[in-house]
Structure formats: C-alpha cells, structure tokens
Amino acid sequence: MTGIDPTTTGTSEAGISETGTSDEVVRAHAEQQFADELTALRNVDDRPRPPRWAMSPWAVSTYLLGGELRDGTVITPKYIGSRRLIEIAVASLATDRALLLLGVPGTAKSWVSEHLAAAVSGDSTLVVQGTAGTSEETIRYGWNYASLLAHGPSADALVPGPVMRAMQSGAIARIEELTRIPADVQDSLITILSEKTLPVPELDTEVQARRGFNVIATANNRDKGVNDLSSALRRRFTTVVLPLPDSLADEVDIVTRRVTSLGASLDLPADLESLSEISRVVTVMRELRSGLTADGRTTIKSPSSTLSTAEAISVVTSGLSLAAHFGDGVVGADDVAAGLLGAVVKDPVQDAVVWDEYLETVVRGREGWDDLYRACRDLGPAPMGRA
Incomplete structure (x- = not known):
C-alpha cells in the first residue's frame, strides 16, 4: 500500500479530502493528519537536506519536538522528552546506519517511528509488523503465484515487500517489534543494512538501495518470548532508548x-x-x-x-x-x-x-x-x- 500524497487536492470516490484525509478514516497517517505542519516546515526550510529527504534534519526534529516558525506557524510537539535523543535519531537516519528505537512498552516508539518516516520521506506506510509468524518473504519479497505458475519467475511475478519498495524509492522503511520476529528472519536484514542491496537469486539480479533509504526498527525489552538480536545485526543499528517520562x-x-x-x-x-x-x-x-x-x-x-x-x-x-x-x-x-x-x-x-x-x-x-x-x-x- 502506498501513502497518499498530503498535497493531493480534490475529493475522490473514496472520500479523500483536500488535505489527503477522509472523514471516514478512523486514524489518518501522520503525513495526512499533520499535512499543514509538514507543508509549513518545507516552505520555510532553507537548510541542507540529505538526498531524497522531504526536509532538513533540523526541520524533522522541529516537527517532532514542536516550535514556532518564523512565519508564525505553530508546530505541535509529537514527542515530549529529551531533545538530544530525537536529534541523535534524526542524525543516524542521515547516515548509512539504521535506527533502533528501544524501550519498555508504551514509550512512544511506534509513534516516533511513524512521525520520523512521515517527516523524512513523506510516507510512513512502508511498514513490516513483526510477529512470531513474520516470514523472510514479508521483509524481502513474495510472488504472484498465478503468474509464477503460468510464466515462471519474472519481474512481473515478483511482489516487493515494504523494505524492497523503500529501497527502490529511497525512502524510510519501518519494522515494528523487531525482536518478536524469529532470529533467522531478523538476520535477513544484515545484507540489506550492510551492503544496501537485496539479492533476488530467482531472477539472477538484485535491488540496490537508492540514496535516502534507511530503516527504523522498534523493539521493547520487556516482552515475553523476545528473540534477541544477533551481534552482527545489532552492530548495524544506532540504538536510541526512549525512556518513560521523567516527571x-x-x-x-x-x-x-x-x-x-x-x-x-x-x-x-x-x-x-x-x-x-x-x-x-x-x-x-x-x-x-x-x-x-x-x-x-x-x-x-x-x-x-x-x-x-x-x-x-x-x-x-x-x-x-x-x-x-x-x-x-x-x-x-x-x-x-x-x-x-x-x-x-x-x-x-x-x-x-x-x-x-x-x-x-x-x-x-x-x-x-x-x-x-x-x-x-x-x-x-x-x-x-x-x-
């Protein structure tokens, strides 16, 4: 599923409004719900932007932490806590290192992940939801089996997963509850994060990540049945621990x-x-x-x-x-x-x-x-x- 461009105008048959949201939607994506703030930030943002980022790291942190722009627009805080933690998270995404948001349940890990992706890529919907049943195909790619049986392996039969789509477009992919995914499936990320490629041996080819691609993963450290990350995988993440509120x-x-x-x-x-x-x-x-x-x-x-x-x-x-x-x-x-x-x-x-x-x-x-x-x-x- 692809995200809806917050700049979309007009109303479609599905009931999408001028801001890209719908009054029939129970919960709009971050880039839809806060489209006005994101647009205002992009309009005043004159700082350097990493390749394919919708705004600069300064603007991303301002979107998360809140503030008042020089044109008078008030940006509401999405995260209340340490400014430095958010700055570290944003700075990590601007490098080739993935980001791991770690903490006890309920510390806004998924919330921060969604808003970071919305601010950086304008699309927070490239998500893999980690569960005990998450397979390697969910992270990498699958196949249209009707086409596969009729014509054999081909590019048309390949169904890219969220991570592959993020690599192709140079966007942020999100992996929720990484430690709930079986360890052998987790390790399928190692090549993606280290080599920035995703081999497709069935087609004798590979997908190379475009600049701007990165991964935000979340994990909690109090979940029963957690699958610890291997040292090889953990080294490829910058870990930011989100604490419970201080006061x-x-x-x-x-x-x-x-x-x-x-x-x-x-x-x-x-x-x-x-x-x-x-x-x-x-x-x-x-x-x-x-x-x-x-x-x-x-x-x-x-x-x-x-x-x-x-x-x-x-x-x-x-x-x-x-x-x-x-x-x-x-x-x-x-x-x-x-x-x-x-x-x-x-x-x-x-x-x-x-x-x-x-x-x-x-x-x-x-x-x-x-x-x-x-x-x-x-x-x-x-x-x-x-x-």
Whole structure:
C-alpha cells in the first residue's frame, strides 16, 4: 500500500479530502493528519537536506519536538522528552546506519517511528509488523503465484515487500517489534543494512538501495518470548532508548495532548477542559510502576503490568467515552475506575493482591481521593478475590 500524497487536492470516490484525509478514516497517517505542519516546515526550510529527504534534519526534529516558525506557524510537539535523543535519531537516519528505537512498552516508539518516516520521506506506510509468524518473504519479497505458475519467475511475478519498495524509492522503511520476529528472519536484514542491496537469486539480479533509504526498527525489552538480536545485526543499528517520562507534569502533558486528540477524532462530546482525573490516573500508574508513593514515604508492591503512558492514555480515553455517552460529559472517578482496574490487574492472582493493598494503604487515606477509592471499591473485589 502506498501513502497518499498530503498535497493531493480534490475529493475522490473514496472520500479523500483536500488535505489527503477522509472523514471516514478512523486514524489518518501522520503525513495526512499533520499535512499543514509538514507543508509549513518545507516552505520555510532553507537548510541542507540529505538526498531524497522531504526536509532538513533540523526541520524533522522541529516537527517532532514542536516550535514556532518564523512565519508564525505553530508546530505541535509529537514527542515530549529529551531533545538530544530525537536529534541523535534524526542524525543516524542521515547516515548509512539504521535506527533502533528501544524501550519498555508504551514509550512512544511506534509513534516516533511513524512521525520520523512521515517527516523524512513523506510516507510512513512502508511498514513490516513483526510477529512470531513474520516470514523472510514479508521483509524481502513474495510472488504472484498465478503468474509464477503460468510464466515462471519474472519481474512481473515478483511482489516487493515494504523494505524492497523503500529501497527502490529511497525512502524510510519501518519494522515494528523487531525482536518478536524469529532470529533467522531478523538476520535477513544484515545484507540489506550492510551492503544496501537485496539479492533476488530467482531472477539472477538484485535491488540496490537508492540514496535516502534507511530503516527504523522498534523493539521493547520487556516482552515475553523476545528473540534477541544477533551481534552482527545489532552492530548495524544506532540504538536510541526512549525512556518513560521523567516527571509527573511531562506525563500529564503527554496524556492530555493524546486524549484531546483522540477525543476530537472520535467526536466524543465531553468537556476536555475538565479532565482533572488525568493527574490522578498518571499518579497511580507512576507510583505502582516505581514501587514508591509520590512523596517518597511509602514503599508499595508493583504489579506485573508495565503501566506505561500508553496505558494511562487508554484509561483516560475510556473514561472520556463513558462520560460522554453515559454521564454528564465531565470525566470523574467513576469513569476511570474500571479502566484503572483493567490496566493494573493483568495477573488475576498476584496483581489483585497488589491493587487491593494499594487501595487500602495509599488511595484510602489520601486527601481528596475519597471518590476514587469508593469508585474502585464499588466495582467489587479484584479478580480472584482480595488477599
């Protein structure tokens, strides 16, 4: 599938609007959703651009981190965190080294990957989704078997995968969850990354990457059943570790921005200015994953779940939907309680004990949290009963 040019005008039969998006699309690609920002950046960008890049490395980092352009255009931040990490990632893509975004689940690895590809190539859709069943053909190429049986191996019968298409066009290819791909399939990338060629022995030929080609891979280090990268493959990546947000304020800001965006795209008629529950949801997540209360006075047990920023976004978005459709439009404790329970209690035995202890030792006695404690208790005992 090829991406839609954000500069496309007019409306097609599929309902594509002037900005390249459609009101029938659940989630637009980054280059569609932020087409105006990308265009504004390209218009003011007078810095050197690597071959086939849509904009300079400075403009790419500005698109990710946000800022105000000299013409007054405001670029919204796509990533809230260390500027240096983003600069390292962009600088790596400007060389011949691939980029590996590493971190725990929910640290915006896929989000950053998508926006980097959108800014650099104008197309974030050249994606391989890594799973335990991902085959070498998914990464390299496949065949149109009807044509193959009728005429034998030929260029017309070859079906290029996302990586091959990126090589042919000089674009960025994305590989999601690289460590979930079997090790022998992972190693099919070694020749691509080191020699910048993809052999096609059936046709006695090869595809040579055009300048501008590179790969962004993502991987998390807490996934069960992870297939570690071989040293030969890992050496061909620049690894950038995306951490969880440093402060409560940063994490609240991230969740607020994402929930506001999701609420608008889903047309949820709720009062986004009254999302006071965000701070409490984020506080619960941060305390449980760190094993320490915010004031540093009480040690608590941590559940088996990651409780990332992505989980907090999911909890608040679910609460927003409940408030919009079954409440008064203002997110309250009753709306987020069920989401918190579902996010924390992944293991019905051990996590249930952790959640009950946290409610009794932290939430119950915290000033101003009485409504959250009651809402959580009104849901009944956590799965498998209380400790």
